[in-house]
Amino acid sequence: MERTFAMIKPDAVERGLAGKILSRIEGEGFRVVAMRLVKMTKAQAEGFYAVHCERPFFGPLTAYMSSGRTIVLALERESAIKHWRDVMGATDPAKAAPGTLRKEFGESIERNATHGSDAPGTAAFELGYWFPGVSLHGA
Numbered sequence: 843m844e845r846t847f848a849m850i851k852p853d854a855v856e857r858g859l860a861g862k863i864l865s866r867i868e869g870e871g872f873r874v875v876a877m878r879l880v881k882m883t884k885a886q887a888e889g890f891y892a893v894h895c896e897r898p899f900f901g902p903l904t905a906y907m908s909s910g911r912t913i914v915l916a917l918e919r920e921s922a923i924k925h926w927r928d929v930m931g932a933t934d935p936a937k938a939a940p941g942t943l944r945k946e947f948g949e950s951i952e953r954n955a956t957h958g959s960d961a962p963g964t965a966a967f968e969l970g971y972w973f974p975g976v977s978l979h980g981a
């Protein structure tokens with residue numbers, strides 16, 4: 843069993859899509875290990891996305907991520923990291939495959955409805971960032 847960090851981003855929470863996305867999470871066989879509603883500060887968003895601090899979209903991205911409520915989740919499943927990335931689809935909703943969450947719910951490359959860790963190292967960092975004590979593999 844593996845864990846990943848997932849987020850329902852502000853654009854999706856604002857449009858009342860959290861229930862549909864949580865239903866998909868359960869339907870895909872994930873166990874919700876931890877979940878919290880967060881209105882993050884700009885500083886929290888900057889810390890979370892520190893890996894992107896040199897990118898031109900860093901300012902707008904962290905402003906958007908701190909603009910409204912998000913739902914942060916620790917999810918467990920076999921191959922959780924890869925499976926959640928597959929369920930979300932490509933970063934740009936316009937390029938995401940049919941049936942993926944970003945294709946269905948994303949508004950733009952920035953406001954793309956969901957987040958998911960991309961590798962074990964980032965999953966460990968992101969889980970710990972929002973859920974102290976929750977690790978990649980745990981009871």
Ligand code: IDP
Pocket residue numbers: 899903932933951952953954957958960
């Ligand atoms: P990912 O979320 O699919 O892993 P990343 O490249 O890690 O994609 O980018 C993190 C987030 O930054 C994206 O989910 C999206 O919200 C935003 N983002 C990525 N690329 C762009 C861009 O070119 N313009 C605006 N926002 C972007």
Ligand code: MG
Pocket residue numbers: 958960
């Ligand atoms: Mg990423």
